[in-house]
Amino acid sequence: MNEPTLVSARGVSLAFGAIRALRDVELDLWPGEVLAIVGESGSGKTTLLNVVSGRLRPDDGAVWYRDPQGVLHDVHAMPDPALRRLHRSDWGFVHQNPRENLRMGVTAGGNVGERLMAQGARHYGDIRAAAIDWLEQVEIDPARIDDFPRTFSGGMLQRLQIARTLVTHPRLVFMDEPTGGLDVSVQARLLDLIRTLVARLRIAVMLVTHDIAVARLLAHRIVVMQGGRVVETGLTDQVLDDPQHAYTQLLVSSVLQA
């Protein structure tokens, strides 16, 4: 690919005491691309997501982000206000547990509208129209706009979180096991929705999952992690159909057995 990268991690390492959670990780993400980070529990997936998104500082290495003007930023050298601004405009975060991100005491419409208001939107009618539009896009009945999230099912909560995150059209969304903890049928519908939305809006996604099937469905490329290292990376189909690394072969075969 000749297009410049959106995010690049170079030589990223991080240890928690004796645990080497990340070891010399290299990673590139291009605009509009869905990149899956796969690996077994404890392999460092969430830690990598947190380091790339600036929420955790690495011991070594750097993460670079290219803004819409083409200017490169060292994510961990950015002043806190600039990083926060990035997180509420160009970037988004979808947590495994939607309750961590949603405001449970605020209506569905208020949850979806918050990022718009944080960016300075001051027209109630426009904010409401955007909230209705986004509820529809994530297949929540717009009649529920003034209901509290606590009256929503787990799948609806996750879809509401997605609407709340995408309403400002971020260029990059970090997702950590977005379908974890949901019923299989609910998962399938949600995955389908995520795939449609990110393709249509050309959003780049860094997706953490331990579920190879999720990666296959959503991701253009895959990064396989083991013990804090990237052991294999490539186009999703190539990596999954013809895994080179012994650990990837094990991961893929264990799915086939399941």
Next chain:
Amino acid sequence: MKGYNFGYLDEQTKRMIRRAILKAVAIPGHQVPFGSREMPLPYGWGTGGIQVTASVLGPGDTLKVIDQGADDTTNAVSIRRFFARTAGVRTTTHTEEASVIQTRHRIPERQLREDQILVYQVPQPEPLSRLEPSQAETKRLHALADYGLMQVKLYEDIARLGQVSISYDYPVMVNHRYLMSPSPIPAFDNPKMHGMPALQLFGAGREKRIYAIPPYTDVRSLDFDDHPFRATRAPHACGLCGATDSYLDEVVTDDRGGRLFVCSDTDYCASRRETTQAAAQ
């Protein structure tokens, strides 16, 4: 009064509070911490306001103290008496005669001047306290001017109740930068803060915060373009002076359920009645 320094507080404390005030004036709407002292009055009686007043008061000043607009409530009377004794300053109930006005819950109806200082008693200085319990986080939100959360609260009111339900302590943006609590004044008074010629100082004793609005500062009540802020009052004329532009209190006049709407600013009401009487004679 013997045994006390002028205005009760010692000079060192006053200097410390004045430094906080200067800082507050330099950063309009920003809450400045200060070393609040124990006062011979309980919190809730305006110990923050009293300390600010004590620090700005000079022997030549004339002090007015109001509580809910009235000069004659226990709280107002005792604070006025406190300064008459400890500072020996002149006191007045007339807004236009006062150089320093300490207030709880109201801004006088009469337009204030450049040579006047308005000191507010503040129970809770943090406008985000009810939305975000963590003080570290509210500090960060102020530092980043990240006030989406407050706007969400207004959105929620309109979505669920059809209008913003805040009638007291209605949050304002000061100088296009800091979100500020105006203290529990009625929203009706908010527009008076905007571009006021007088210096406005706010003191919170329990929370140990001072903040300020310098003269002629831009002060805007939060709202939406299509749901603009409106200063509302009871739709009546004052039962005593006939005023239709003042903030009214509803008072019970007898034990048979008789009610009357009267100006909450007692000095404003009295002076209007004097003027009409004089004109009639």
